[in-house]
Amino acid sequence: MPLAAxxxxxxxSPAGTGRPAPVAVQTSDPDAPLTVIxxxxxxxxxxxxxxxxxxxxxLVVVAASGDAAARS
Numbered sequence: 242m243p244l245a246a247x248x249x250x251x252x253x254s255p256a257g258t259g260r261p262a263p264v265a266v267q268t269s270d271p272d273a274p275l276t277v278i279x280x281x282x283x284x285x286x287x288x289x290x291x292x293x294x295x296x297x298x299x300l301v302v303v304a305a306s307g308d309a310a311a312r313s
Contacts, residue, residue: 267296 276293280286283306291301304311 264299266298268294269296 271293278286278289278293280289291298
């Protein structure tokens with residue numbers, strides 16, 4: 242498994258330098274002074290929040306609600 246991780250990381254590195262490529266997150270200003278996220282479950286609420294705050298992100302990390310180990 243470490244070999245597969247090394248291959249993936251090298252493939253993501255600029256010109257095989259072993260360093261990760263720069264991350265370019267694009268955020269946006271809210272459409273209104275107050276944004277209410279009223280979705281019925283954690284999954285839908287998190288997607289709606291991400292859509293309200295981010296225009297683009299090269300990486301997304303997902304963790305189940307209630308799984309403290311996954312969020313640390």
